[in-house]
Amino acid sequence: MASLGLGGLGASARRKSVPSRNAAVERRNLITVCRFSVKTLIDRSCFETIDDSSPEFNNFAAILEQILSHRLKGQITWFGYESTRSFWDYIRVACRKVSHNCICSIENMENVGSSRAKGRAWIRVALMEKHLSEYISTALRDFKTTRRFYEDGAIVLGEEANMLAGMLLGLNAIDFSFCLKGKGLDGTFPAVIDYTPYLKFIQSSDSISSDEEELRTVGSSGSEGSTPENIVPPVIVDENIWYNKCKRVEQKYRLALEQKGYLEELVRLRENQLSESVSQNKLLLQRIEDMDLAHKMEKEQLEYIIMELQDQLEVLPFFIDASWHCLKIRLNGKLTLR
Secondary structure, eight states: OHHHHHHHHHHHHHHHHHHHHHHHHHHHHHHHHHHHHHHHHHHHHTTSOBOTTOHHHHHHHHHHHHHHTTTBOOEEOTTSOEEOOOHHHHHHHHTTTSTTOSHHHHHTOTTOOSHHHHHHHHHHHHHHHTOHHHHHHHHHHOHHHHHHHBOTTOGGGSTHHHHHHHHGGGGGGSOBOOOTTSGGGOOSSOOOOOOGGGOOOOOOHHHHHHHHHHHHHHHHHSOTTOOGGGSOOHHHHHHHHHHHHHHHHHHHHHHHHHHHHHHHHHHHHHHHHHHHHHHHHHHHHHHHHHHHHHHHHHHHHHHHHHHHHHHHHHHHHHHHHHHHHHHHHHHHHHHHHO
């Protein structure tokens, strides 16, 4: 009986671990494919302008939409029913604190009606403004709002959220060009991710060796008319492996070059902002000095006026006594005449 009880507990634990394992795999898959999508976007931007017709962008937009919609809570209506939400409902609340944000502009767009379409328009505008990473970082820092919109296990509530904000930073080096009246903003259908550009089978060395051995066996056991040309030499496989490695190194170099250019541009921007701040600080200090000088002059003038008033107050009693004495003399003179 004890063994049966332990077996039941083990099965129950396995059943509980399956959903958590599936959720972790789902989060890891979305983050990994997002990283691949960002790399392909940066690589493609070296050769052509990224716009709505680019399959790399359409795939990235679908991936980001699914990440921001992962385990998004529904909205409870007055009748107790749960209606579906779009990630735009979360973004427009959590990103209000971003300086010079485009939230109001998206809300007032006439050709964009549904919430999903507004979210897709926001992705495009944020990419053109080079502020997508800033929007995401600001939204994730507002943990209270994020917790209110998402269920436990969501990507934006896990450790993957910091990775998301970091990998989106490289997109600031790309100049995007989108039309905000195209079919890409149609919110009727959900976004679908195309995984085929990122699927690649890499054969291990042991598997390659076993394949070569099998080819040798087939070649030796075949007919006498078989020739060695039918066997694939291992040199070709090695050349393919080295070619793929060189290709990956080249892609990493391009990515590093793009990020270097972006960081240099960011440094120049910060230096310009610093110089502007210094000049504004000098102007403020000059204004403070001018105001201080004006206050000192006003103070001196007020002190001079106060001293004059005090002198007049000191002279006033004597003037009053003299006037009273003159008045008495006149009164006495009139009485004497009578």
